[in-house]
Amino acid sequence: MPQVILGLGSNIPPAKENIDRALAALPALGIVKEVAPYIISKPEGFENQDDFVNTVVILSTPYAPMPLLKKLKTLEKELGRTPTFKNGPRVIDLDILFYDDREIFEDEPDYFLMVPHPRLHEREFVLKPLSYILPEYIHPTLKKPVYRLYRELMKKKGCPTCRIL
Secondary structure (H helix, E strand, C coil): CCCEEEEEECCCCHHHHHHHHHHHHHHHHHEEEEEEECCCEECCCCCCCCCCEEEEEECCCCCCCHHHHHHHHHHHHHCCCCCCCCCCCCCCEEEEEEEECCCCCCCCCEEEEEEEECCHHHHHHHHHHHHCCCCEEEECCCEEEEEHHHHHHHHHHHHCEEEEE
């Protein structure tokens, strides 16, 4: 079965429990292999909102990329996510970060999928938890291991802004 890396995030209280509920539902989509430590991060983009809780998960799944994305979006709705605005508050956010070592671009009328996630290398709240469980994983497009992407980001940003929950 393909190995998929998912990013999970929430900033509508109770954020940690929202992530826990999403994790409890993931076995319906495959086998959860590992869960990274939860990270607390400041919001990006729209900053007038609560801090986020984020983690990443390794999932073995029988689903192809687009069907998996559709199932994740259905799960978000089942867990209470309603549309707000770009970078706005959310009960749960489920993103496909990596799908094996493939590069994927699929565009359908209601769904858009680009893997690896296009801004992953700019997001401390993704790279920090990812570096705990897959530090040596090579980004298929950038051809660098996760730990190096995290280190490069920290050099650019300065000190880390995320902390472990």
